[in-house]
Amino acid sequence: MSLRRWAGAVRWYLRELTGEAEYDRYCERHRRHHPQAPVPTRREYDTLRTRHREEHPQGRCC
Incomplete structure (x- = not known):
């Protein structure tokens, strides 16, 4: 394998x-589905x- 790869x-x-x-x-999907809306910054995305993870908790094994 080359160094570049x-x-x-x-x-x-x-x-x-x-x-x-x-x-x-996320940005690519947002631009595709909402072309007129501004893309959230990284901080806004986080x-x-x-918020989504806190409002929609998933079951965990542990």
């Missing part, structure tokens, strides 16, 4: 791990996500 794989993994890729996917 290895670095790309590490970057992808870190973005998935930190949630950065999730925000990017607030919305936290």
Whole structure:
């Protein structure tokens, strides 16, 4: 595996791990479904996500 491919794989993994890729996917989906509405900032997105998780708790095994 070349150094460039290895670095790309590490970057992808870190973005998935930190949630950065999730925000990017959200922005793409938001632009597609609500083209006239402004895209929330990362901070606004985190607030919305936290509020949603608190209002809609999922069952956990532990």
